[in-house]
Amino acid sequence: MWDLLFSQYKTYDAFSIWLEIIAVLFGLISVLFARVNNILVYPTGIISTLIFVYLLFQWSLIGDFLINIYYTIMSIYGWILWSKRKNDDLEYPIATMNTQEFKKSIVLFTLTTLFVIIIYIYFDKFTSWTAYVDTFTTGLFFVGMWLMAQRKIENWIVWIIADFISIPLYFLKGYTLTSLQYIVFTILAYYGYKEWKRILQP
Template identity: 25%
Template sequence: MLEWILAEWMQIVGFATGAACVFLAARRNIWTYPLGIANNIVFLAVFVPAGLYAAAALQVVYLVLGVHGWVRWGRGVEQDKGYIARTPRRAVPWLVVAGIGGTAVLAWFLATFTDSQVAVADAATTAASLVAQYMLNRKWIENWFVWIGVDIAFVALSIVTGLWIVAALYVLFIGLCVGGYAGWRRVERTSAPGEVAAARV
């Protein structure tokens, strides 16, 4: 057992920090961001040897988005723990374009410049994750639907690449995301009508 822990300690730390990060996000706690940044550093070291280059690069981008979210939840309208917004309709086309365009560009890059055997899947989960993280930073409640889709895909991708602990983590993430949506929905229902309307603008 000890030998296994020593061999897999990075995945174990990634599991713990990742689970805590999603749990805190579900509870709208700003500490989700520093824990998320720690999780990014650990997974960067896990994904590169596994050949998940886009997922590894994603961790670097997450650091930037983590700072963005940390600032918004600390200083912006999102700092109000009772603030929950719906994704603005005008933002939906741009989010879709970002997801599809990001997938296409990353898939081409991985297929051209790396030895990745899962280029399209790696690219798609990476692009969708970035979209979901931006939506989370803005406290758009639909971010949870995107995360659930990403987590399901990551379970399969992790199994294919032999990262069983990471796969288990993403199974846990799915449950946490369902709970996160339910919790945010309860908060949304208790918001004043004026606050909800303002959030949707």
């Protein structure tokens, strides 16, 4: 079982393995902060995404690389929004999506997916079925991050779907630690949705 899960790491340098471990840990810590609606989700998340930007570039995973650049930018954006207050109240409290935001999510998903398809064609990355799934999950992750920055409860539903798909995807790519991270992410996203729903409907 150990060889099945971690045999691919035999060819990795120790520096990359430790970086992946650190990125995974900070990613988990970030989601835990998100679950309880704590603004520390962003500084901890930025540490994780910046490390993954480096690693994914080294691994030539273009779609995932772009996702983490976007995560970093949106983390800064979300950090700013979550910090804003109006008359001592949060300017962006937990809320549900309206029709306009739903339409924006569809547009963002579509444009992101098309952009990644173009990038994959340009770099000739459509060499396996996982690349096609990547285009779909990238669109979901972009929407999920945007909704989280807006503090919309639906972000958790998007995360649950995208995280669940990513579990076998990263395992098949040979990144077991990241795959295990997404198992935990899926569970935390489920409880994050329940927690935000409880806060939204006291």
